[in-house]
Amino acid sequence: MVFLLKELNKVNINKPVLIVGLPGIGNVGKIAVDFIIDNLKAQKIFDIESYNFPHAVFVNEKNMVELPTIEIYYKRANNKDLLFLAGDIQPIDESSCYEFCNKILDFFEKYNGTEIITIGGIGLSEMPSDPRVYCTANDKKIIEKYKFKNLSNDIYGIVGPIIGVTGVLVGLAGKRNIPSIAFLAETYGHPNYLGIKSAREILKILDSKFNLNLNFTELNKEVTDIEKNLRKKIKQIDQFRITKADERPTSKINYIG
Known part of the structure:
Protein backbone atom coordinates (compact mmCIF):
# COMPACT_ATOMS: atom_id res chain seq x y z
CA MET A 1 0.00 0.00 0.00
CA VAL A 2 1.29 3.44 -0.96
CA PRO A 16 -16.36 18.50 -9.09
CA VAL A 17 -14.07 21.31 -8.00
CA LEU A 18 -11.41 20.20 -5.50
CA ILE A 19 -10.34 22.61 -2.73
CA VAL A 20 -7.21 21.58 -0.82
CA GLY A 21 -6.13 22.79 2.61
CA LEU A 22 -3.42 20.82 4.41
CA PRO A 23 -0.99 21.90 7.16
CA GLY A 24 1.79 24.29 6.17
CA ILE A 25 3.14 27.72 7.04
CA GLY A 26 0.57 29.43 9.25
CA ASN A 27 -1.74 26.47 8.62
CA VAL A 28 -3.63 28.90 6.39
CA GLY A 29 -5.01 26.20 4.10
CA LYS A 30 -6.04 23.89 6.92
CA ILE A 31 -7.82 26.62 8.84
CA ALA A 32 -9.71 27.78 5.74
CA VAL A 33 -10.81 24.34 4.52
CA ASP A 34 -11.67 23.03 8.00
CA PHE A 35 -13.89 26.08 8.51
CA ILE A 36 -15.70 25.55 5.20
CA GLU A 66 -5.37 9.10 17.11
CA LEU A 67 -3.61 8.25 13.85
CA LEU A 85 -9.12 17.62 0.87
CA ALA A 86 -8.29 18.16 4.54
CA GLY A 87 -6.09 16.56 7.15
CA ASP A 88 -3.58 16.66 9.98
CA ILE A 89 -0.42 16.11 7.95
CA GLN A 90 1.22 16.09 4.54
CA PRO A 91 3.28 13.25 3.01
CA ILE A 92 6.65 13.15 4.74
CA ASP A 93 9.10 13.33 1.82
CA GLU A 94 9.48 14.30 -1.83
CA SER A 95 8.65 10.96 -3.43
CA SER A 96 5.64 10.49 -1.14
CA CYS A 97 4.36 13.93 -2.08
CA TYR A 98 4.48 13.13 -5.80
CA GLU A 99 2.86 9.72 -5.28
CA PHE A 100 0.14 11.28 -3.14
CA CYS A 101 -0.62 14.05 -5.63
CA ASN A 102 -0.82 11.60 -8.53
CA LYS A 103 -3.18 9.40 -6.51
CA ILE A 104 -5.43 12.39 -5.85
CA LEU A 105 -5.38 13.31 -9.54
CA ASP A 106 -6.28 9.73 -10.53
CA PHE A 107 -9.24 9.94 -8.16
CA PHE A 108 -10.20 13.40 -9.45
CA GLU A 109 -10.13 12.34 -13.10
CA LYS A 110 -12.38 9.38 -12.29
CA TYR A 111 -15.14 11.88 -11.53
CA ASN A 112 -14.35 14.20 -14.46
CA GLY A 113 -13.06 16.90 -12.12
CA THR A 114 -12.96 20.38 -13.63
CA GLU A 115 -10.50 22.42 -11.54
CA ILE A 116 -8.39 22.39 -8.41
CA ILE A 117 -7.76 25.10 -5.82
CA THR A 118 -4.95 24.77 -3.27
CA ILE A 119 -4.45 27.08 -0.29
CA GLY A 120 -1.27 28.00 1.55
CA GLY A 121 0.69 30.71 3.33
CA ILE A 122 3.58 33.01 2.50
CA GLY A 123 5.88 33.20 5.52
CA LEU A 124 6.96 36.71 6.57
CA SER A 125 9.39 37.83 9.25
CA GLU A 126 6.65 39.81 11.02
CA MET A 127 2.93 39.37 11.58
CA PRO A 128 1.07 41.15 8.76
CA SER A 129 -1.66 43.50 9.98
CA ASP A 130 -3.48 43.34 6.64
CA PRO A 131 -2.47 40.08 4.88
CA ARG A 132 -2.27 40.24 1.11
CA VAL A 133 -3.35 37.31 -1.03
CA TYR A 134 -1.51 36.17 -4.16
CA CYS A 135 -2.29 33.50 -6.70
CA THR A 136 -0.42 31.42 -9.23
CA ALA A 137 -1.70 28.72 -11.54
CA ASN A 138 -0.97 26.27 -14.35
CA ASP A 139 -3.35 28.03 -16.74
CA LYS A 140 -3.89 31.74 -17.45
CA LYS A 141 -7.64 31.33 -17.93
CA ILE A 142 -8.19 30.16 -14.37
CA ILE A 143 -6.35 33.22 -13.06
CA GLU A 144 -8.75 35.42 -15.03
CA LYS A 145 -11.71 33.43 -13.70
CA TYR A 146 -10.76 34.03 -10.08
CA LYS A 147 -9.97 37.73 -10.33
CA PHE A 148 -10.93 39.40 -7.06
CA LYS A 149 -10.24 42.68 -5.31
CA ASN A 150 -6.95 42.61 -3.41
CA LEU A 151 -5.95 39.34 -5.13
CA SER A 152 -2.69 39.70 -7.05
CA ASN A 153 -1.09 37.31 -9.51
CA ASP A 154 2.05 39.46 -9.64
CA ILE A 155 3.88 36.86 -7.59
CA TYR A 156 7.19 36.33 -9.43
CA GLY A 157 10.02 37.31 -7.10
CA ILE A 158 7.68 37.45 -4.10
CA VAL A 159 7.90 33.79 -3.15
CA GLY A 160 10.43 31.03 -3.51
CA PRO A 161 9.58 27.44 -4.39
CA ILE A 162 6.11 26.30 -3.35
CA ILE A 163 6.92 23.12 -1.46
CA GLY A 164 4.46 20.35 -0.70
CA GLY A 195 -2.63 32.49 10.27
CA ILE A 196 -6.28 33.02 11.12
CA LYS A 197 -6.52 36.50 9.57
CA SER A 198 -4.79 35.18 6.45
CA ALA A 199 -7.24 32.30 6.15
CA ARG A 200 -10.12 34.75 6.48
CA GLU A 201 -8.92 36.69 3.42
CA ILE A 202 -8.93 33.54 1.28
CA LEU A 203 -12.31 32.50 2.68
CA LYS A 204 -13.74 35.79 1.43
CA ILE A 205 -12.62 34.93 -2.11
CA LEU A 206 -14.05 31.41 -2.03
CA ASP A 207 -17.27 32.60 -0.43
CA SER A 208 -17.75 35.14 -3.22
CA LYS A 209 -16.81 32.89 -6.13
CA PHE A 210 -18.89 29.88 -5.05
CA ASN A 211 -21.74 31.72 -3.27
CA LEU A 212 -21.18 29.59 -0.19
CA ASN A 213 -22.96 31.98 2.19
CA LEU A 214 -20.42 31.25 4.89
CA ASN A 215 -21.41 32.48 8.32
CA PHE A 216 -18.45 34.68 9.16
CA THR A 217 -19.97 35.57 12.53
CA GLU A 218 -19.12 32.01 13.56
CA LEU A 219 -15.57 32.22 12.24
CA ASN A 220 -13.93 33.44 15.44
CA LYS A 221 -15.63 30.79 17.58
CA GLU A 222 -14.96 27.93 15.17
CA VAL A 223 -11.41 29.06 14.49
CA THR A 224 -10.79 29.14 18.24
CA ASP A 225 -11.76 25.46 18.41
CA ILE A 226 -9.62 24.67 15.35
CA GLU A 227 -6.74 26.64 16.86
CA LYS A 228 -6.95 24.73 20.14
CA ASN A 229 -6.73 21.36 18.39
CA LEU A 230 -4.09 22.49 15.92
CA ARG A 231 -1.71 23.84 18.55
CA LYS A 232 -1.68 20.51 20.34
CA LYS A 233 -1.08 18.56 17.15
CA ILE A 234 1.61 20.96 15.93
CA LYS A 235 3.59 20.37 19.12
CA GLN A 236 3.22 16.61 18.86
CA ILE A 237 4.23 16.22 15.23
CA ASP A 238 6.52 19.21 14.65
CA GLN A 239 9.49 16.95 13.83
CA PHE A 240 7.59 15.61 10.83
CA ARG A 241 7.03 18.97 9.15
CA ILE A 242 7.19 18.76 5.38
CA THR A 243 10.45 20.65 5.00
CA LYS A 244 13.75 20.00 6.72
CA ALA A 245 14.85 23.55 6.05
CA ASP A 246 15.18 26.04 8.89
CA GLU A 247 11.75 27.69 9.10
CA ARG A 248 12.64 30.45 11.51
CA PRO A 249 11.50 33.83 10.15
CA THR A 250 14.11 35.90 8.37
CA SER A 251 14.03 39.27 6.65
CA LYS A 252 13.36 37.47 3.38
CA ILE A 253 9.87 36.49 2.31
CA ASN A 254 9.64 32.75 1.83
CA TYR A 255 6.91 30.25 1.06
CA ILE A 256 6.68 26.71 2.32
CA GLY A 257 3.38 24.89 1.79
Missing part, protein backbone atom coordinates in the same frame (compact mmCIF):
# COMPACT_ATOMS: atom_id res chain seq x y z
CA PHE A 3 -1.88 5.52 -0.66
CA LEU A 4 -5.27 3.86 -0.21
CA LEU A 5 -8.55 5.74 -0.59
CA LYS A 6 -11.07 4.06 1.68
CA GLU A 7 -14.65 4.90 0.69
CA LEU A 8 -16.88 5.72 3.67
CA ASN A 9 -20.03 7.00 1.99
CA LYS A 10 -21.11 6.58 -1.62
CA VAL A 11 -22.33 9.75 -3.33
CA ASN A 12 -22.87 10.72 -6.94
CA ILE A 13 -20.02 13.04 -7.87
CA ASN A 14 -19.93 14.76 -11.24
CA LYS A 15 -17.45 17.32 -12.55
CA ILE A 37 -16.25 21.87 5.98
CA ASP A 38 -17.73 22.70 9.39
CA ASN A 39 -19.78 25.65 8.14
CA LEU A 40 -21.30 23.79 5.20
CA LYS A 41 -21.60 20.53 7.12
CA ALA A 42 -19.81 18.72 4.31
CA GLN A 43 -19.97 14.92 4.30
CA LYS A 44 -16.83 12.84 4.77
CA ILE A 45 -16.67 10.35 1.91
CA PHE A 46 -13.09 9.02 1.87
CA ASP A 47 -10.30 8.33 4.34
CA ILE A 48 -6.78 8.22 2.93
CA GLU A 49 -4.42 5.67 4.48
CA SER A 50 -0.71 5.22 3.86
CA TYR A 51 2.52 3.82 5.22
CA ASN A 52 4.06 7.07 4.00
CA PHE A 53 2.42 9.12 6.73
CA PRO A 54 4.47 10.10 9.80
CA HIS A 55 5.15 7.19 12.15
CA ALA A 56 3.45 8.90 15.06
CA VAL A 57 0.06 9.25 16.71
CA PHE A 58 -1.65 12.16 18.44
CA VAL A 59 -2.86 11.99 22.04
CA ASN A 60 -6.30 13.57 22.32
CA GLU A 61 -8.09 15.23 25.24
CA LYS A 62 -9.49 11.86 26.32
CA ASN A 63 -5.90 10.56 26.62
CA MET A 64 -6.48 8.23 23.69
CA VAL A 65 -4.33 7.91 20.57
CA PRO A 68 -2.80 11.18 11.55
CA THR A 69 -5.44 11.42 8.85
CA ILE A 70 -6.14 12.95 5.47
CA GLU A 71 -9.77 12.96 4.37
CA ILE A 72 -11.99 13.93 1.45
CA TYR A 73 -15.32 15.66 2.04
CA TYR A 74 -18.23 16.34 -0.31
CA LYS A 75 -20.82 19.10 -0.54
CA ARG A 76 -23.14 20.13 -3.35
CA ALA A 77 -23.58 23.89 -3.31
CA ASN A 78 -25.34 26.03 -5.89
CA ASN A 79 -25.53 23.19 -8.41
CA LYS A 80 -21.79 22.53 -8.14
CA ASP A 81 -20.12 19.47 -6.63
CA LEU A 82 -17.35 20.52 -4.25
CA LEU A 83 -14.69 18.23 -2.82
CA PHE A 84 -12.47 19.22 0.10
CA VAL A 165 1.00 19.41 -1.94
CA THR A 166 -0.02 23.07 -2.33
CA GLY A 167 2.45 23.50 -5.17
CA VAL A 168 3.11 20.01 -6.52
CA LEU A 169 -0.58 19.21 -7.04
CA VAL A 170 -1.02 22.32 -9.19
CA GLY A 171 2.07 21.45 -11.21
CA LEU A 172 1.14 17.82 -11.82
CA ALA A 173 -2.45 18.78 -12.64
CA GLY A 174 -1.08 20.94 -15.44
CA LYS A 175 0.47 17.86 -17.05
CA ARG A 176 -3.03 16.37 -17.16
CA ASN A 177 -4.62 19.56 -18.49
CA ILE A 178 -6.59 20.15 -15.30
CA PRO A 179 -6.80 23.92 -14.63
CA SER A 180 -5.52 24.56 -11.11
CA ILE A 181 -4.76 27.61 -8.99
CA ALA A 182 -2.98 28.20 -5.67
CA PHE A 183 -4.12 30.96 -3.29
CA LEU A 184 -1.28 32.08 -1.03
CA ALA A 185 -1.88 34.51 1.84
CA GLU A 186 0.78 36.40 3.76
CA THR A 187 1.24 35.15 7.30
CA TYR A 188 3.86 35.09 10.05
CA GLY A 189 6.56 32.57 9.20
CA HIS A 190 6.95 30.97 12.63
CA PRO A 191 6.27 27.20 12.67
CA ASN A 192 3.76 27.43 15.54
CA TYR A 193 1.88 30.50 14.34
CA LEU A 194 -1.69 30.10 13.08
